Amino acid sequence: MHQPKKKKTRQTGPLIASQSYGTASASVDLHRGHQTRTCQNTKERQSTHLPAASTDCRTALMAAVIARRRPPAGSAMLTAATLVPFLYPTLALATPRCPALRFSTLKTTSYPASPSSCRATPVQHDCSSSRRYVTTTTSDTTATLNDLPESRLNPAPDDYAASSFTDNAEITIYAGRGGNGCVSFLREAYLPDGPPNGGDGGAGGNVYIQAAHGQTSLHKVARRRFIRAGHGQSGQGSSKGGVRGDDVIITVPVGTIVRELERQDPVADEGVRVRAYQQVMKARRRAVHELETRILQQRKMEKHGGQAKTKNNKAKAEEDEDEATLGLKGLREVAGVERHGQLAQQLQQEAGEIEEDEPPEDPQRDKWLLYPGMSKTDMKAAEFPPLPRRTRLLQQPPGPIYLDLSRPTPRPILLAAGGIGGLGNSHFISRSHRRPLFATKGEAAPTLRVSLELKLLADVGLVGLPNAGKSTLLRALTNSRARVGNWAFTTLVPNIGTVVLDKYEGRQRWALRRPRHSTEETKVGTDNDADGYLNEEEACTRFTVADIPGLIEGAHLDRGLGIAFLRHVERAGVLAFVVDLSAGDAVAALKALWREVALYATMRDEEERVRAATIPDADEAEDPFHSGTVNLMMPPQERVMHASTTTPTMHTAGKPWFVVATKADQPDTQHNFAALKRYLESVTSGAEPHPSGVVDGAWVKDCAAIPVSAIHGQGVQRIVHWTVGLLNQE
Ligand SMILES: Nc1nc2c(ncn2[C@@H]2O[C@H](COP(=O)(O)OP(=O)(O)OP(=O)(O)O)[C@@H](O)[C@H]2O)c(=O)[nH]1
Numbered sequence: 001m002h003q004p005k006k007k008k009t010r011q012t013g014p015l016i017a018s019q020s021y022g023t024a025s026a027s028v029d030l031h032r033g034h035q036t037r038t039c040q041n042t043k044e045r046q047s048t049h050l051p052a053a054s055t056d057c058r059t060a061l062m063a064a065v066i067a068r069r070r071p072p073a074g075s076a077m078l079t080a081a082t083l084v085p086f087l088y089p090t091l092a093l094a095t096p097r098c099p100a101l102r103f104s105t106l107k108t109t110s111y112p113a114s115p116s117s118c119r120a121t122p123v124q125h126d127c128s129s130s131r132r133y134v135t136t137t138t139s140d141t142t143a144t145l146n147d148l149p150e151s152r153l154n155p156a157p158d159d160y161a162a163s164s165f166t167d168n169a170e171i172t173i174y175a176g177r178g179g180n181g182c183v184s185f186l187r188e189a190y191l192p193d194g195p196p197n198g199g200d201g202g203a204g205g206n207v208y209i210q211a212a213h214g215q216t217s218l219h220k221v222a223r224r225r226f227i228r229a230g231h232g233q234s235g236q237g238s239s240k241g242g243v244r245g246d247d248v249i250i251t252v253p254v255g256t257i258v259r260e261l262e263r264q265d266p267v268a269d270e271g272v273r274v275r276a277y278q279q280v281m282k283a284r285r286r287a288v289h290e291l292e293t294r295i296l297q298q299r300k301m302e303k304h305g306g307q308a309k310t311k312n313n314k315a316k317a318e319e320d321e322d323e324a325t326l327g328l329k330g331l332r333e334v335a336g337v338e339r340h341g342q343l344a345q346q347l348q349q350e351a352g353e354i355e356e357d358e359p360p361e362d363p364q365r366d367k368w369l370l371y372p373g374m375s376k377t378d379m380k381a382a383e384f385p386p387l388p389r390r391t392r393l394l395q396q397p398p399g400p401i402y403l404d405l406s407r408p409t410p411r412p413i414l415l416a417a418g419g420i421g422g423l424g425n426s427h428f429i430s431r432s433h434r435r436p437l438f439a440t441k442g443e444a445a446p447t448l449r450v451s452l453e454l455k456l457l458a459d460v461g462l463v464g465l466p467n468a469g470k471s472t473l474l475r476a477l478t479n480s481r482a483r484v485g486n487w488a489f490t491t492l493v494p495n496i497g498t499v500v501l502d503k504y505e506g507r508q509r510w511a512l513r514r515p516r517h518s519t520e521e522t523k524v525g526t527d528n529d530a531d532g533y534l535n536e537e538e539a540c541t542r543f544t545v546a547d548i549p550g551l552i553e554g555a556h557l558d559r560g561l562g563i564a565f566l567r568h569v570e571r572a573g574v575l576a577f578v579v580d581l582s583a584g585d586a587v588a589a590l591k592a593l594w595r596e597v598a599l600y601a602t603m604r605d606e607e608e609r610v611r612a613a614t615i616p617d618a619d620e621a622e623d624p625f626h627s628g629t630v631n632l633m634m635p636p637q638e639r640v641m642h643a644s645t646t647t648p649t650m651h652t653a654g655k656p657w658f659v660v661a662t663k664a665d666q667p668d669t670q671h672n673f674a675a676l677k678r679y680l681e682s683v684t685s686g687a688e689p690h691p692s693g694v695v696d697g698a699w700v701k702d703c704a705a706i707p708v709s710a711i712h713g714q715g716v717q718r719i720v721h722w723t724v725g726l727l728n729q730e
Pocket residue numbers: 146153154464465466467468469470471472473483484485486487488489490491492548549550551662663664665666708709710711712
């Protein structure tokens with residue numbers, strides 16, 4: 001469609017876009033090339049002068065346009081102020097860093113040239129869950145948040161690294177079809193009937209899956225939705241084989257569970273059809289044979305006057321043998337010739353039935369590809385040799401596929417095998433077929449619908465109520481830039497941070513010694529495993545911490561952000577319960593958190609039971625694709641143990657855990673901490689039960705509470721030390 005020219009950007013004179021939208025107004029001076037902002041307490045007008053082809057001014061125009069759409073009432077101002085930077089990040093970048101500034105400045109300021117020189121100061125607001133930030137144009141003052149100077153551990157709400165995180169995906173994967181064989185003959189001068197030289201078709205591409213370190217989300221896979229391997233190309237003349245289709249490797253984060261939902265496997269379906277056809281034909285042959293025998297018996301009885309054939313009557317036996325080769329066509333006649341009796345009629349009728357009952361079409365006929373120049377009658381009449389048996393390099397794994405990729409897979413695991421290529425006509429030369437006008441078609445390939453579920457595999461899982469200070473703690477422990485804000489549910493997707501124990505400064509501070517499995521047990525397809533599986537023990541110089549969105553009461557029933565994220569701590573080696581000392585009874589908070597975690601684990605128990613009922617039996621447990629809930633990457637002994645003895649509830653309650661009592665810098669938190677400590681001591685001594693309520697196998701060895709002030713980075717080193725101790729115990 002023809003677009004009218006944008007004259008606004010071309011004109012040299014000032015253009016004024018003005019809009020009333022609240023208490024702030026911004027103006028961009030065309031001629032001087034800088035912006036000024038004036039604020040009025042009641043109502044403001046924004047005037048935007050746009051220079052030709054100026055990006056800044058175009059941005060300002062956008063701002064004005066957005067502002068025009070916005071209702072002018074004062075209440076709507078906040079909404080606009082919140083949404084604009086979200087929807088138009090470029091605008092937010094072009095303006096001061098705190099989004100709320102642009103529309104809610106309380107005093108008149110000149111608009112700073114550099115965003116970094118503008119800082120925001122929080123002021124108390126009526127609405128408890130939000131804050132307003134007041135600008136202080138500063139070259140000399142530093143911004144304050146929470147009555148503390150802004151820093152990495154006390155960042156502004158907009159100071160965070162956003163990550164695209166998806167922990168669930170459903171994808172359809174298509175393996176590649178095999179290419180067709182070729183029907184071709186050598187053509188040369190003085191050689192009118194050259195030998196067949198049709199090439200074979202290329203094999204279709206396979207689809208593999210591989211768990212790799214460095215991946216933390218499934219969003220890339222989820223976005224693709226359909227994953228197709230390449231088709232094999234058809235063969236060509238001069239015995240040229242077709243190119244094989246490209247393989248596809250789906251790379252997923254470690255901790256992904258793959259479940260097959262649906263499968264269409266044309267090769268398996270064809271096998272079923274062929275077997276059914278063979279059974280029908282066998283039954284038909286048997287029926288014909290029985291009828292033949294009965295007719296012959298009847299004839300014998302008539303000929304010999306009801307006397308049974310004598311053993312030594314050789315001539316008669318020969319005669320019978322001749323008659324035994326009558327075939328179906330002759331049966332009716334033979335039966336009809338027998339003029340006497342009811343039996344003859346019955347036999348005749350039966351023979352008629354068999355003859356009328358058309359045999360089904362051979363499904364293997366479809367596998368042949370005929371020379372295009374053949375007439376239809378020739379095609380119908382064409383007789384083919386038996387299909388050659390083909391050997392496959394890769395067999396399609398039997399379904400339903402279930403993979404628990406809780407370790408990096410050194411080699412990709414096959415999900416869908418591509419079809420094998422067809423054979424060229426040169427394969428079918430025989431005495432009966434000197435010039436074969438046929439080749440075989442390439443094999444069709446399976447299509448699978450699979451679900452991918454990511455359960456993050458962090459060493460430590462931070463579990464806490466909303467606003468407890470988990471993200472701040474993660475920032476203090478690691479280099480993470482998780483979002484921090486003084487409201488509930490600041491964190492909407494899990495964050496993972498890595499604590500580096502040895503910074504390669506020549507001195508090893510701590511080392512985690514995690515047991516690894518011996519060579520035979522964990523040989524997952526390769527001998528020179530780069531991931532260090534072959535070591536008995538591996539010195540680990542880092543561990544990972546997962547910060548998940550806050551839990552509220554009833555999270556296991558999907559309240560708040562629900563159970564969606566509890567699965568990410570399900571596999572953590574150590575659980576760290578983050579309790580806010582300034583937010584009331586710490587013991588009650590800890591019990592509430594444990595209750596949610598335990599109830600979630602009970603729900604998982606149920607799920608496991610249902611799944612166990614649907615998975616194949618133990619004799620198939622060795623087959624990685626039939627391993628049900630059993631972890632493919634575990635050594636066999638461990639798999640069995642894991643599958644049979646531990647339920648998710650016991651597994652969760654049996655994990656080492658400790659409490660991080662945060663915000664210890666707040667006044668009057670000592671009593672709360674003392675009560676928490678007393679409670680944990682009584683749990684350790686056995687005077688109090690494990691907070692999950694689980695009695696057998698619950699971990700109560702050394703329940704500790706570590707007071708920290710994450711915002712000041714105080715006490716966090718103790719957490720590292722303690723965690724290393726627990727991980728080493730594991
Ligand atoms: N005084 C003080 N404030 C803290 C401390 N740790 C965190 N805060 C503040 O508490 C508020 C919430 O911190 P977050 O780290 O976002 O809390 P969270 O648990 O991640 O919250 P959700 O993501 O909503 O679950 C922020 O304003 C932090 O600055 C601390 O040790 N002392």
